[in-house]
Amino acid sequence: MSASDLPDELWARVLEMGVASSALGFRDLCCLAIASRRLGRLSVYPALWSELLSRDFLSQSHPSTSSASTSQPQQQLHPKSLYRIKFERHKVRxxxxxxxxxxxxxxxxxxxxxxxxxxxxxxxxxxxxxxxxxxxxxxxxxxxxxxxxxxxxxxxxxxxxxxxxxxxxxxxxxxxxxxxxxxxxx
Incomplete structure (x- = not known):
């Protein structure tokens, strides 16, 4: 059995465990996204980015804060987009x-x-x-x-x-x- 034979659910679980254990960070997920189409599809899984949001931006993870760079409320944004916005703000700060x-x-x-x-x-x-x-x-x-x-x-x-x-x-x-x-x- 090769790595390509594993089902997506198993790969998604591996990625979730990596993020939950802090073994994978946002850079790692971005690198995985360009490694293959399959990993690219799995690396944008909302649960992964939600976990990264709560871990990396603990004090800012409340959904009630408004986004200045978009007209949509943050609840409707994909967690990866929300992470990108918060990361850019953090970089500026x-x-x-x-x-x-x-x-x-x-x-x-x-x-x-x-x-x-x-x-x-x-x-x-x-x-x-x-x-x-x-x-x-x-x-x-x-x-x-x-x-x-x-x-x-x-x-x-x-x-x-x-x-x-x-x-x-x-x-x-x-x-x-x-x-x-x-x-x-x-």
């Missing part, structure tokens, strides 16, 4: 969801870039502050050395430049020097 996800990801990237630019600006500002503090620290160190030289050596020996540095400094050198050292360490 999934494409929209992917687009939304891409837009949200792009928005997060843009926000991260803005934050990165802000942080880079802050780093540049802090770098400038550090340079200014280091330069002031260097100047104060020179003033402190000149002050020590004025106190230790005889004023006649001290050169005019050191005396001028000490006289120009209005802030107590030691306290400002310790403050700048602490600031640079932080």
């Amino acid at each position: 999934m494409a929209e969801a992917r687009r939304r996800a891409v837009f949200e990801a792009e928005a997060r990237v843009l926000a991260s870039r803005r934050r990165l630019a802000e942080l880079e600006g802050s780093i540049r500002e802090e770098g400038e502050k550090m340079k200014t503090a280091a330069q002031e620290l260097d100047n104060l160190e020179r003033v402190r050395r000149a002050s020590v030289a004025l106190n230790v050596w005889q004023p006649q020996v001290v050169r005019g430049r050191q005396k001028q540095l000490v006289q120009q400094c209005t802030v107590p050198v030691d306290s400002r020097l310790s403050n700048l050292n602490m600031e640079l360490k932080v």
